[in-house]
Amino acid sequence: xxxxxxxxxxxxxxxxxxxxxxxxxxxxxxxxxxxxxxxxxxxxxxxxxxxxxxxxxxxxxxxxxxxxxxxxxxxxxxxxxxxxxxxxxxxxxxxxxxxxxxxxxxxxxxxxxxxxxxxxxxxxxxxxxxxxxxxxxxxxxxxxxxxxxxxxxxxxxxxxxxxxxxxxxxxxxxxxxxxxxxxxxxxxxxxxxxxxxxxxxxxxxxxxxxxxxxxxxxxxxxxxxxxxxxxxxxxxxxxxxxxxxxxxxxxxxxxxxxxxxxxxxxxxxxxxxxxxxxxxxxxxxxxxxxxxxxxxxxxxxxxxxxxxxxxxxxxxxxxxxxxxxxxxxxxxxxxxxxxxxxxxxxxxxxxxxxxxxxxxxxxxxxxxxxxxxxxxxxxxxxxxxxxxxxxxxxxxxxxx
Amino acid sequence: xxxxxxxxxxxxxxxxxxxxxxxxxxxxxxxxxxxxxxxxxxxxxxxxxxxxxxxxxxxxxxxxxxxxxxxxxxxxxxxxxxxxxxxxxxxxxxxxxxxxxxxxxxxxxxxx
Numbered sequence: 001x002x003x004x005x006x007x008x009x010x011x012x013x014x015x016x017x018x019x020x021x022x023x024x025x026x027x028x029x030x031x032x033x034x035x036x037x038x039x040x041x042x043x044x045x046x047x048x049x050x051x052x053x054x055x056x057x058x059x060x061x062x063x064x065x066x067x068x069x070x071x072x073x074x075x076x077x078x079x080x081x082x083x084x085x086x087x088x089x090x091x092x093x094x095x096x097x098x099x100x101x102x103x104x105x106x107x108x109x110x111x112x113x114x115x116x117x118x119x120x121x122x123x124x125x126x127x128x129x130x131x132x133x134x135x136x137x138x139x140x141x142x143x144x145x146x147x148x149x150x151x152x153x154x155x156x157x158x159x160x161x162x163x164x165x166x167x168x169x170x171x172x173x174x175x176x177x178x179x180x181x182x183x184x185x186x187x188x189x190x191x192x193x194x195x196x197x198x199x200x201x202x203x204x205x206x207x208x209x210x211x212x213x214x215x216x217x218x219x220x221x222x223x224x225x226x227x228x229x230x231x232x233x234x235x236x237x238x239x240x241x242x243x244x245x246x247x248x249x250x251x252x253x254x255x256x257x258x259x260x261x262x263x264x265x266x267x268x269x270x271x272x273x274x275x276x277x278x279x280x281x282x283x284x285x286x287x288x289x290x291x292x293x294x295x296x297x298x299x300x301x302x303x304x305x306x307x308x309x310x311x312x313x314x315x316x317x318x319x320x321x322x323x324x325x326x327x328x329x330x331x332x333x334x335x336x337x338x339x340x341x342x343x344x345x346x347x348x349x350x351x352x353x354x355x356x357x358x359x360x361x362x363x364x365x366x367x368x369x370x371x372x373x374x375x376x377x378x379x380x381x382x383x384x385x386x387x388x389x390x391x392x393x394x395x396x397x398x399x400x
Numbered sequence: 401x402x403x404x405x406x407x408x409x410x411x412x413x414x415x416x417x418x419x420x421x422x423x424x425x426x427x428x429x430x431x432x433x434x435x436x437x438x439x440x441x442x443x444x445x446x447x448x449x450x451x452x453x454x455x456x457x458x459x460x461x462x463x464x465x466x467x468x469x470x471x472x473x474x475x476x477x478x479x480x481x482x483x484x485x486x487x488x489x490x491x492x493x494x495x496x497x498x499x500x501x502x503x504x505x506x507x508x509x510x511x512x
Contacts, residue, residue: 191444191451191452191453192449193444193446193451193453194446248448251448253445253448254445256445256446258446258447259447262447295447295448298447298448299448302448302449311447
């Protein structure tokens with residue numbers, strides 16, 4: 001066990017934890033003022049719900065003894081055998097508790113990401129049950145497949161910090177939810193104008209900051225690989241912030257602050273699977289592509305007309321997919337992608353993309369339908385008019 | 401007594417206030433309002449989705465003065481608020497039946 005690595009990963013865990021309230025602000029600023037608290041809550045309360053589920057069984061299902069490459073066993077349920085030493089830890093340089101809590105923070109933010117798709121129109125009780133089931137039935141298997149000794153990792157799919165586990169999975173779930181729950185009342189005729197963009201920009205800044213823990217920490221050691229992941233993360237975000245506003249400008253508009261913030265997040269998403277496997281210069285290339293591709297994805301949404309309210313599909317779904325494929329192209333550190341002459345890696349990445357989308361979309365479909373039929377998910381039109389803050393939480397964000 | 405409502409550009413507030421104070425207006429009430437007239441609205445774009453925003457932010461200044469002072473107040477406000485471009489706003493003048501100062505109970509011109 002390494003004390004330095006332990007210190008580093010505990011700090012990274014706190015950084016990743018901070019991303020969830022950052023996401024709450026990022027999303028909160030984008031909705032109308034009558035829905036700001038409900039939107040913030042759908043991210044913030046995941047720190048409560050998912051953390052407890054993670055300790056009870058989520059961690060064990062993800063990292064317990066492999067069962068057929070599909071799921072972990074219940075040997076670590078209730079954190080049994082997860083202690084202060086490296087005994088049983090998937091990372092033998094870290095106390096098992098450190099590894100567990102670092103992974104916990106990833107689990108927390110993933111269902112929170114989905115909430116942007118159904119923002120401004122979902123009932124809170126249904127949302128909590130949906131999120132709990134989603135964590136157990138979608139996140140835990142995905143996490144096991146990629147990092148817990150499951151089939152996707154064994155196949156050789158590269159996912160440094162969660163392109164598939166966190167971003168593609170939440171993006172696929174977001175598309176499914178947006179299609180099933182339907183549009184917000186007034187979609188297409190009413191203006192859905194963000195009520196507080198400074199809040200959104202602050203949230204994006206906090207996400208960027210926390211992402212250093214997410215990606216550099218995924219090296220699981222305070223070494224040069226962590227330094228490389230830190231730098232690639234920063235460069236990709238920087239490049240994508242620039243390329244998004246250039247794309248906006250070519251599209252006939254002006255460079256917007258929301259575009260800069262969205263671009264930065266798109267770059268962070270796209271570099272997530274690649275962060276430890278590519279050099280900083282290729283990270284810039286990946287980032288430049290991410291800003292343009294995700295902007296294009298959102299333009300496409302505006303054409304197709306489904307109501308992914310806060311663009312989870314365009315940024316996390318598309319950005320994660322692009323990042324996974326880009327990893328197969330540009331990997332040169334500790335793995336070989338297309339530019340290193342290994343076309344097979346790109347094929348493996350492609351298979352992992354298709355499997356992730358198919359599994360997460362289908363499973364989300366089932367969970368959504370079950371919760372919708374039993375508890376109910378879509379808020380009434382009267383409650384939409386009132387705003388979800390009053391309707392679901394009996395409070396308002398602003399006293400004027 | 402007359403109530404004078406001046407609806408004009410937000411950045412003209414200080415100039416109008418200074419002009420009215422300069423001719424002896426002792427108090428006023430200001431509100432932030434939104435509306436449209438000949439100026440129309442503007443376009444806003446969020447992640448490529450365009451919205452036409454019809455209601456433009458303006459300020460509304462309410463002043464109540466004695467009848468024979470009203471014309472002078474209107475002229476001072478008009479010349480301070482004017483830029484000559486569409487969107488300068490409007491001034492409405494209307495009669496006021498009664499004014500009561502809450503602290504003392506004074507009424508009429510005494511209370512203005």
